[in-house]
Amino acid sequence: MEKGKDMLPLTEAFYYILVALYVEPSHGYGIMQEAERMSGGRVKIGAGTLYTALNTLLGRGVIDNYPVPEGTDSRRKMYAITDEGRAVVRAEISRLEELLKSGKQALSIGEERGT
Amino acid sequence: MEKGKDMLPLTEAFYYILVALYVEPSHGYGIMQEAERMSGGRVKIGAGTLYTALNTLLGRGVIDNYPVPEGTDSRRKMYAITDEGRAVVRAEISRLEELLKSGKQALSIGEERGT
């Protein structure tokens, strides 16, 4: 129980990588682009960050290598999220919701008093 | 414009400190307790983390020293959030909402396909 909670909070890079893979297995370059797309262009994961992060995530067992479909660009290496990885994403989403709840409440109280 | 965006994302400690001060000025120990309360006991900001963070935040101009009300425990030093700090909190909340949006969408798509 409570597995993987020890890697929270996730950095933005880790988060978007896992979220991208939650949808479907993909390869490094595709993850990069997907992260940028999902964030509306705000988050650009550079090559150095990405491949280092992928190795870290592999080592922690939250992602796995995934067989490359036949006829695919031979350079590609594909990755898939594991069950543990899915649990980490869900836990992180819970955490984000908690942060947001506190933050929004503070906003509304704070606005009442000062400006 | 776009002020303070360069300190995003905020760490949990920074976030809760700023959120606590968004509600009202407070002192170090009070912030500690408020963060723990807001997070339902999950986030405990240690002394080392707290005072280091307060200094960092002071240096960045997102919080300020605040006059201690008369008759208050003389040890206390109080802190208040600045306008810039408020802007940072709002920007961070927007960022969190964006993350959450991507994450939740991925969850629903991801569940449709695999388990």
Add this chain to the structure above:
DNA sequence: TATTAATATACAGACATACGATATATCGAC
């Protein structure tokens, strides 16, 4: 008054991530 709890602060080391640079290599298009 002795003791404990509350409060405040500083510092050093551990640790991790981000980033830029660099190096290869393959693919597709022209």
Add this chain to the structure above:
DNA sequence: GTCGATATATCGTATGTCTGTATATTAATA
């Protein structure tokens, strides 16, 4: 057959936060 985009990888460095530890002071209370 050259060129630009795609694709993977590593290395070193910069940066920053967390944690633990140590130290003090004040307030409360026994």
